[in-house]
Amino acid sequence: MTQNPSKQPAQDFGGKIVALAGGVGGAKLALGLYRYLQSKNRAKELAVVVNTGDDMDYLGLRISPDLDTVMYTLADLANPTTGWGIKGDTAQALQMLGRYGHDNWFWLGDQDIATHLIRTRGLQTGKTLTQITDEMRTALGIECELLPMTNEPVRTIVETEEVGSLPFQEYFVRRRAADTVKSLTFEGIEEAELTDEVCHALTDPALIIICPSNPYLSIQPILAIPSMRKLLSSSSAPIVVVSPIVGGVALKGPAAANMRSLGGETEASALGVARVYAGFAQRFVLDQVDAEQKSDIEKLAYKVMVTNTIMKDDESKIRLAQEILEGYAAI
Amino acid sequence: MTQNPSKQPAQDFGGKIVALAGGVGGAKLALGLYRYLQSKNRAKELAVVVNTGDDMDYLGLRISPDLDTVMYTLADLANPTTGWGIKGDTAQALQMLGRYGHDNWFWLGDQDIATHLIRTRGLQTGKTLTQITDEMRTALGIECELLPMTNEPVRTIVETEEVGSLPFQEYFVRRRAADTVKSLTFEGIEEAELTDEVCHALTDPALIIICPSNPYLSIQPILAIPSMRKLLSSSSAPIVVVSPIVGGVALKGPAAANMRSLGGETEASALGVARVYAGFAQRFVLDQVDAEQKSDIEKLAYKVMVTNTIMKDDESKIRLAQEILEGYAAI
Numbered sequence: 001m002t003q004n005p006s007k008q009p010a011q012d013f014g015g016k017i018v019a020l021a022g023g024v025g026g027a028k029l030a031l032g033l034y035r036y037l038q039s040k041n042r043a044k045e046l047a048v049v050v051n052t053g054d055d056m057d058y059l060g061l062r063i064s065p066d067l068d069t070v071m072y073t074l075a076d077l078a079n080p081t082t083g084w085g086i087k088g089d090t091a092q093a094l095q096m097l098g099r100y101g102h103d104n105w106f107w108l109g110d111q112d113i114a115t116h117l118i119r120t121r122g123l124q125t126g127k128t129l130t131q132i133t134d135e136m137r138t139a140l141g142i143e144c145e146l147l148p149m150t151n152e153p154v155r156t157i158v159e160t161e162e163v164g165s166l167p168f169q170e171y172f173v174r175r176r177a178a179d180t181v182k183s184l185t186f187e188g189i190e191e192a193e194l195t196d197e198v199c200h201a202l203t204d205p206a207l208i209i210i211c212p213s214n215p216y217l218s219i220q221p222i223l224a225i226p227s228m229r230k231l232l233s234s235s236s237a238p239i240v241v242v243s244p245i246v247g248g249v250a251l252k253g254p255a256a257a258n259m260r261s262l263g264g265e266t267e268a269s270a271l272g273v274a275r276v277y278a279g280f281a282q283r284f285v286l287d288q289v290d291a292e293q294k295s296d297i298e299k300l301a302y303k304v305m306v307t308n309t310i311m312k313d314d315e316s317k318i319r320l321a322q323e324i325l326e327g328y329a330a331i
Numbered sequence: 332m333t334q335n336p337s338k339q340p341a342q343d344f345g346g347k348i349v350a351l352a353g354g355v356g357g358a359k360l361a362l363g364l365y366r367y368l369q370s371k372n373r374a375k376e377l378a379v380v381v382n383t384g385d386d387m388d389y390l391g392l393r394i395s396p397d398l399d400t401v402m403y404t405l406a407d408l409a410n411p412t413t414g415w416g417i418k419g420d421t422a423q424a425l426q427m428l429g430r431y432g433h434d435n436w437f438w439l440g441d442q443d444i445a446t447h448l449i450r451t452r453g454l455q456t457g458k459t460l461t462q463i464t465d466e467m468r469t470a471l472g473i474e475c476e477l478l479p480m481t482n483e484p485v486r487t488i489v490e491t492e493e494v495g496s497l498p499f500q501e502y503f504v505r506r507r508a509a510d511t512v513k514s515l516t517f518e519g520i521e522e523a524e525l526t527d528e529v530c531h532a533l534t535d536p537a538l539i540i541i542c543p544s545n546p547y548l549s550i551q552p553i554l555a556i557p558s559m560r561k562l563l564s565s566s567s568a569p570i571v572v573v574s575p576i577v578g579g580v581a582l583k584g585p586a587a588a589n590m591r592s593l594g595g596e597t598e599a600s601a602l603g604v605a606r607v608y609a610g611f612a613q614r615f616v617l618d619q620v621d622a623e624q625k626s627d628i629e630k631l632a633y634k635v636m637v638t639n640t641i642m643k644d645d646e647s648k649i650r651l652a653q654e655i656l657e658g659y660a661a662i
Contacts, residue, residue: 102449112427118428
């Protein structure tokens with residue numbers, strides 16, 4: 001990883017680069033991959049498959065928070081402070097909803113509403129979520145594929161110790177992910193079908209990357225779609241995990257707490273993440289601060305790359321993406 | 332009309348004051364009536380019945396422009412420059428819709444969207460437009476009744492000389508009411524029923540006021556509801572018309588042009604307005620600049636009040652309302 005990237009030509013991947021992502025954490029690496037491939041005129045070889053278990057219906061609007069986060073990020077529209085929402089967006093509608101006495105705990109940016117309106121209307125008129133998303137990302141000038149994990153509604157239900165079961169956004173936003181999660185249910189997952197677009201992206205891909213998203217809340221719903229795990233693992237492409245836990249903490253969100261209550265780990269760690277995907281993924285991208293866990297992760301049959309995985313700006317996102325692609329693409 | 336209003340106690344109306352209104356022009360007098368009655372602690376005696384023929388569906392949102400204009404006006408939220416929309420509102424969602432390549436010729440304020448979302452959601456969950464409107468006006472602190480003319484969807488279709496038939500808002504907003512209107516159709520009017528609330532308000536009302544709204548586009552749809560005209564004219568209460576045409580021009584909108592193409596008048600005039608309602612209404616409020624038309628209007632069996640009908644500020648709205656109420660309430 002000390003090679004000078006500018007002297008290294010991009011390898012011929014010989015297939016799609018498929019990234020599985022949730023929200024903010026996943027979007028960062030997706031952006032790095034996208035920008036790097038764009039610089040090589042190969043953005044079209046990237047497909048980002050996004051969790052839709054977080055989707056919700058709010059006031060009749062279909063909201064897909066993870067899809068929106070990834071889309072806004074790739075379109076260079078994301079709010080750089082939060083990682084989600086649109087930069088410079090206002091909340092006039094939300095304030096007015098409050099004035100009408102309506103629930104307004106879920107952030108609804110005014111520009112954001114345009115996305116929700118178009119998505120909702122598209123679904124009402126018989127389009128699939130995949131079609132609608134493709135039209136939106138095209139309008140926003142995004143050149144890579146942006147694929148919802150499925151077109152059918154899947155809803156993550158969080159069983160908490162404190163207050164019983166909660167729809168995902170009630171747990172995550174309304175109650176600020178403060179409850180202890182005992183188990184997860186993905187409502188509708190049995191009826192959820194793999195889309196043609198996801199199947200196509202996963203037919204002989206060059207590389208499958210599990211972005212540094214929450215393994216339980218963001219990645220597990222994707223893998224829980226019937227046949228998805230099978231399709232992923234039956235491909236000859238390596239599956240690379242980028243750890244969302246660095247130095248024992250989650251870079252964003254409740255992943256560390258989830259790892260204890262859902263993963264049965266004493267402490268959150270990259271090793272714990274490796275255990276989640278053991279036997280399924282073969283490569284692991286470990287942050288340099290966790291280098292001492294390398295040999296333990298290798299014992300789980302991973303090849304491990306140690307590098308700086310902190311993506312604090314576009315440059316570091318692109319650098320990490322490049323290391324992953326150049327390190328593994330041709331293997 | 333030269334009496335000093337402050338020395339005159341409000342009369343006991345002995346029934347509801349019912350105002351029929353369209354958008355901006357009607358909302359002005361509705362506000363005058365409301366504020367005047369509020370000052371007498373009698374705001375609850377006012378019921379404003381509003382045209383819904385202008386309603387439209389846009390991106391899955393049910394929009395009721397006239398209801399919104401009257402509601403925002405009574406709640407002191409209306410944009411004082413336009414008369415419609417919410418003061419200080421922004422259009423971030425609309426701009427984003429444009430970015431997605433979506434039609435954005437219909438103004439959609441961000442705060443406004445909250446109204447449309449709540450209305451749309453309410454209808455989806457089985458509430459009537461009357462219930463939803465009542466909940467919203469209550470939340471906004473409006474003390475009088477605000478009643479859509481019917482709960483069923485009625486759509487005004489405008490047959491134009493230039494481009495054939497147009498949904499109302501296409502004619503009014505998108506094409507800026509620039510086409511010549513040959514005829515109007517109120518789609519759904521035969522299925523539209525009088526609501527219990529409108530029937531109740533019109534059971535022995537004290538006074539029925541036709542606000543200075545467009546007689547063809549705003550008032551005619553209300554009167555076209557089966558039994559509405561009968562119910563109105565069978566009541567013993569006088570029906571008072573306030574002319575929307577002053578000095579031969581419409582104070583707002585295409586009423587003058589409509590009067591020529593739809594009303595068969597050579598020129599727009601208060602007399603022409605009087606002809607529209609002749610035999611149905613018995614009182615006519617004529618602006619002082621049109622005083623010379625008084626005798627011609629009287630020949631149509633109207634009692635005529637001549638006064639200043641220009642409502643340029645709240646004070647003049649209240650004064651006009653007071654003159655109408657004190658002039659006719661006890662008759």
